[in-house]
Amino acid sequence: MTTTDRLxxxxxxxxxxxxxxxxxxxxxxxxxxxxxxxxxxxxxxxxVGPKSVSTRIDHWDAxxxxxxxxxxxxxxxxxxxxxxxxxxxxxRLVQTFTYDGWPDGVSLDTMRFEDxxxxxxxMHSQSLLDSFEGRxxxxxxxxxxxxxxxxxxxxxxxxDGAVEA
Amino acid sequence: MTTTDRLxxxxxxxxxxxxxxxxxxxxxxxxxxxxxxxxxxxxxxxxVGPKSVSTRIDHWDAxxxxxxxxxxxxxxxxxxxxxxxxxxxxxRLVQTFTYDGWPDGVSLDTMRFEDxxxxxxxMHSQSLLDSFEGRxxxxxxxxxxxxxxxxxxxxxxxxDGAVEA
Numbered sequence: 001m002t003t004t005d006r007l008x009x010x011x012x013x014x015x016x017x018x019x020x021x022x023x024x025x026x027x028x029x030x031x032x033x034x035x036x037x038x039x040x041x042x043x044x045x046x047x048v049g050p051k052s053v054s055t056r057i058d059h060w061d062a063x064x065x066x067x068x069x070x071x072x073x074x075x076x077x078x079x080x081x082x083x084x085x086x087x088x089x090x091x092r093l094v095q096t097f098t099y100d101g102w103p104d105g106v107s108l109d110t111m112r113f114e115d116x117x118x119x120x121x122x123m124h125s126q127s128l129l130d131s132f133e134g135r136x137x138x139x140x141x142x143x144x145x146x147x148x149x150x151x152x153x154x155x156x157x158x159x160d161g162a163v164e165a
Numbered sequence: 166m167t168t169t170d171r172l173x174x175x176x177x178x179x180x181x182x183x184x185x186x187x188x189x190x191x192x193x194x195x196x197x198x199x200x201x202x203x204x205x206x207x208x209x210x211x212x213v214g215p216k217s218v219s220t221r222i223d224h225w226d227a228x229x230x231x232x233x234x235x236x237x238x239x240x241x242x243x244x245x246x247x248x249x250x251x252x253x254x255x256x257r258l259v260q261t262f263t264y265d266g267w268p269d270g271v272s273l274d275t276m277r278f279e280d281x282x283x284x285x286x287x288m289h290s291q292s293l294l295d296s297f298e299g300r301x302x303x304x305x306x307x308x309x310x311x312x313x314x315x316x317x318x319x320x321x322x323x324x325d326g327a328v329e330a
Contacts, residue, residue, distance in 0.1 A: 130273070
């Protein structure tokens with residue numbers, strides 16, 4: 001597999017039979033670095049979301065049974081999110097996620113990190129909602145911009161050596 | 166509506182289109198009492214599960230962003246469960262749930278309590294899984310015995326005045 005086979009742009013898919021969004025993305029990183037990039041609040045705030053926002057960590061307790069809250073801030077206002085961490089382990093992150101602007105909506109998010117060898121890791125992420133309407137609404141919210149720009153920022157942090165190996 | 170219209174035996178339904186189990190059950194209680202019965206660890210341990218088990222609370226922090234762990238004990242052994250509380254409010258409880266014997270399986274459980282008037286409240290519970298296989302496996306695990314016997318024990322606690330109004 002050459003570098004050009006890598007999924008360096010995220011694949012975002014709607015499951016045809018389940019209210020699930022699946023995201024697949026490769027990073028030049030180890031699984032442990034990707035766990036750290038998602039669980040360390042300063043690192044997370046440095047890359048998550050579209051370029052147009054800055055991120056404030058409101059609460060952060062990244063462990064199995066812990067919880068988090070953060071706010072994205074742009075020229076138009078603030079957008080807050082919160083959830084709890086069901087599992088924080090070396091192989092899997094499982095957490096709930098709510099956008100506070102749609103408090104009834106809760107997704108159950110699972111991330112797995114597959115070591116591809118050669119210094120590359122594939123992230124398999126899924127967000128499970130309790131309705132297709134909710135899932136489709138999330139897909140149509142413009143999440144792809146935040147995903148593509150956020151992961152590009154994470155690529156840059158990894159290239160800079162900002163994520164401890 | 167007469168007392169005979171009350172759902173004093175739980176209705177357990179598999180959603181035909183979504184990997185969800187829905188449970189509906191009426192209680193002679195207020196919504197606040199049902200929240201308390203699920204969130205107070207001593208009360209919860211006193212009613213949850215089939216009659217054949219006793220329940221040990223291993224960890225309990227019932228608040229938005231908290232978490233829990235408990236173990237059912239019967240003559241054959243111990244069965245442990247854990248999860249985190251995404252939302253603990255007067256109108257809704259949202260939490261994750263894993264049986265430690267199937268650590269890959271995670272359900273997202275939501276309970277709403279509808280005041281029917283006349284001293285009755287209807288519980289609407291749903292468990293969302295990420296596959297139909299997982300949902301069906303949970304349905305076929307004999308969960309109905311624990312549900313029916315557990316809620317009967319909760320009825321008795323309510324009748325005895327053990328759940329503060």
